[in-house]
Amino acid sequence: MHRAGEGTSGRLPDAFLRPGSASFVDFLADHAPEMLPGRRATAHGTAGAVNPAELAPHATTIVAVTFGEPGAPASGVVMAGDRRATMGSMIANRDMEKVFPADEYSAVGIAGTAGIAVEVVRLFQLELEHYEKIEGSLLSLDGKANRLGTMIRGNLPLAMQGLAVVPLFAGYDLDRGNGRIFSYDVTGGRYEERDHHSVGSGSIFARGALKKLWKPGLSAEDAVHVVVEALFDAADDDSATGGPDTMRRIFPVVATVTADGYRRVPEDELEQLVEQIVAQRRERGSVA
Amino acid sequence: MTMPFYVSPEQLMKDRADFARKGIARGRSVVVLAYDEGIAFATVNSSRALHKISEIYDRIGFAAVGKYNEFENLRVAGVRYADLRGYSYDRSDVTARGLANAYAQTLGTVFITESKPLEVELVVAEVGVTSAQDQIYRLTYDGTVADEHGFVVMGGQAEQLGRRVEEAWRPEMSLGEVLRLAVGVLGAGEGGGPAAPAGAAGAAGAGPSAGKGTTAAAGKAGAAGATGAGGAGAGAAGAAPLEVSQLEVAVLERSRPRRSFRRLTGQVLAGLLADGDAPSADAPSADAPTAGEPAAGASGKPKGTDKPKASAKPIAPEEPETPEEPDDGPDPQQGD
Numbered sequence: 001m002h003r004a005g006e007g008t009s010g011r012l013p014d015a016f017l018r019p020g021s022a023s024f025v026d027f028l029a030d031h032a033p034e035m036l037p038g039r040r041a042t043a044h045g046t047a048g049a050v051n052p053a054e055l056a057p058h059a060t061t062i063v064a065v066t067f068g069e070p071g072a073p074a075s076g077v078v079m080a081g082d083r084r085a086t087m088g089s090m091i092a093n094r095d096m097e098k099v100f101p102a103d104e105y106s107a108v109g110i111a112g113t114a115g116i117a118v119e120v121v122r123l124f125q126l127e128l129e130h131y132e133k134i135e136g137s138l139l140s141l142d143g144k145a146n147r148l149g150t151m152i153r154g155n156l157p158l159a160m161q162g163l164a165v166v167p168l169f170a171g172y173d174l175d176r177g178n179g180r181i182f183s184y185d186v187t188g189g190r191y192e193e194r195d196h197h198s199v200g201s202g203s204i205f206a207r208g209a210l211k212k213l214w215k216p217g218l219s220a221e222d223a224v225h226v227v228v229e230a231l232f233d234a235a236d237d238d239s240a241t242g243g244p245d246t247m248r249r250i251f252p253v254v255a256t257v258t259a260d261g262y263r264r265v266p267e268d269e270l271e272q273l274v275e276q277i278v279a280q281r282r283e284r285g286s287v288a
Numbered sequence: 289m290t291m292p293f294y295v296s297p298e299q300l301m302k303d304r305a306d307f308a309r310k311g312i313a314r315g316r317s318v319v320v321l322a323y324d325e326g327i328a329f330a331t332v333n334s335s336r337a338l339h340k341i342s343e344i345y346d347r348i349g350f351a352a353v354g355k356y357n358e359f360e361n362l363r364v365a366g367v368r369y370a371d372l373r374g375y376s377y378d379r380s381d382v383t384a385r386g387l388a389n390a391y392a393q394t395l396g397t398v399f400i401t402e403s404k405p406l407e408v409e410l411v412v413a414e415v416g417v418t419s420a421q422d423q424i425y426r427l428t429y430d431g432t433v434a435d436e437h438g439f440v441v442m443g444g445q446a447e448q449l450g451r452r453v454e455e456a457w458r459p460e461m462s463l464g465e466v467l468r469l470a471v472g473v474l475g476a477g478e479g480g481g482p483a484a485p486a487g488a489a490g491a492a493g494a495g496p497s498a499g500k501g502t503t504a505a506a507g508k509a510g511a512a513g514a515t516g517a518g519g520a521g522a523g524a525a526g527a528a529p530l531e532v533s534q535l536e537v538a539v540l541e542r543s544r545p546r547r548s549f550r551r552l553t554g555q556v557l558a559g560l561l562a563d564g565d566a567p568s569a570d571a572p573s574a575d576a577p578t579a580g581e582p583a584a585g586a587s588g589k590p591k592g593t594d595k596p597k598a599s600a601k602p603i604a605p606e607e608p609e610t611p612e613e614p615d616d617g618p619d620p621q622q623g624d
Contacts, residue, residue: 011394024368061610
């Protein structure tokens with residue numbers, strides 16, 4: 001076991017000094033494959049005996065929308081995720097974070113089996129950072145999206161047993177000067193989405209809201225408003241999606257990615273926005 | 289049938305050490321200096337892509353002199369070590385001390401067992417929460433680790449430049465101050481450096497080496513004459529203040545939240561160097577003539593510093609054998 005450079009009398013293992021690719025995932029697959037998510041030995045033939053949904057917490061709704069005119073200085077993408085994780089019909093966690101910075105110019109949100117998803121995100125962040133350090137330059141946005149697809153594909157055996165991970169990836173394309181959104185399926189298929197997209201159990205309801213609320217050339221503030229409303233609608237009809245919790249002051253994680261980089265929208269800004277939305281909906285009556 | 293000659297272990301180790309030292313001294317110096325808000329690295333390197341200074345992890349930086357392919361290999365290994373360790377434990381569990389130990393073991397093993405020691409010298413630095421917690425480790429070709437305080441100068445005329453830094457450096461300097469100090473010292477190394485072997489080994493032997501060393505430095509400054517003119521001409525050309533485009537400068541900034549490594553280039557660097565005094569304020573002005581007239585100028589202090597380099601004498605005759613060494617080689621071709 002050569003984990004973390006131990007063994008071999010303290011010197012760097014030969015695998016570390018061998019010329020190779022700039023990919024950390026490839027390095028792990030070579031040197032310590034058991035550390036890759038999705039590569040672990042799984043119990044075969046037990047599928048059906050346990051319901052995976054009740055075995056491990058699941059993360060739910062993620063939405064993303066682009067904003068601004070492509071190429072304009074104020075263009076970019078905003079991503080938001082609710083905070084609830086469920087295990088069967090039980091709430092496993094109410095302040096889980098499901099939207100993460102992948103690197104300076106991209107964000108990744110996760111739906112599906114929380115434990116594996118969080119590990120995939122951690123590895124993906126490291127993959128991008130590792131490449132940046134070794135090569136001295138950033139991967140293209142398409143390159144990042146493809147790397148994430150490869151990692152999701154590696155999780156296919158577990159997905160077949162019900163422990164699927166479905167991310168949503170969004171970032172600012174420095175070459176094209178606009179925000180872009182990518183969705184995935186469990187086989188690692190990568191699909192570029194136009195304008196807006198949502199994944200997770202509440203995505204059907206969120207998508208309906210996005211279709212009505214999104215329009216071309218939104219400002220960043222309007223885009224944040226749109227995603228929070230969409231999550232509100234998802235939480236309204238999907239039991240696994242958590243709405244804004246004004247009592248505990250738990251609000252969705254909302255992040256914008258622009259030419260200036262990744263920025264998480266501060267809590268107090270979200271609190272004002274949520275209060276505004278709640279007031280509007282109260283006025284309109286119980287139909288929300 | 290030839291019988292292998294008996295070589296005493298002392299002689300063997302000394303030969304290997306001399307070999308490695310020679311390779312390292314041929315390159316340009318790297319200066320590492322602690323300042324109030326972090327740790328700064330600076331060197332002369334006109335390449336924008338082949339770095340001698342780089343990021344290892346959140347709070348850890350790396351600087352190297354010597355053969356590019358050898359230290360690049362160690363750098364990549366260090367990044368892998370740090371990323372793997374951070375992934376299996378936690379980001380806070382990656383320390384410069386652990387990395388320095390791994391490098392030391394690796395360098396030590398290669399020095400003893402391989403047919404050729406690694407011709408590199410490294411610095412692994414970690415910026416702490418306070419300046420008292422900053423760590424700077426210096427690793428040499430044989431695996432020796434030194435825990436340095438405040439500053440390190442390695443490669444090229446390390447001893448001579450180190451003494452200059454020692455005189456001028458004090459704790460809690462600002463970033464602008466340490467950068468001006470570093471650039472002043474590096475500039476003096478460029479100009480005065482080649483003069484040193486000239487004094488020690490005689491004009492004939494050192495001529496070509498001095499010419500080469502500075503040609504690369506002066507670069508587009510039009511030092512065409514320097515190659516032919518030997519020590520004197522080259523020295524004069526090299527004494528010009530260093531331009532921002534010739535420098536590779538980076539810092540580990542204490543106040544940055546996660547990844548603290550940042551490269552300083554272009555306007556930002558020019559601004560920091562110009563702040564207050566002229567960029568070369570820290571380089572004693574007496575230095576320019578020193579560089580111009582090697583024999584006379586090298587008297588006094590610089591000459592004294594040459595003395596320990598007496599061992600450098602045998603290098604001179606060998607210089608022509610390695611004509612591919614205009615500098616320490618951020619040039620992949622020359623790595624072999």
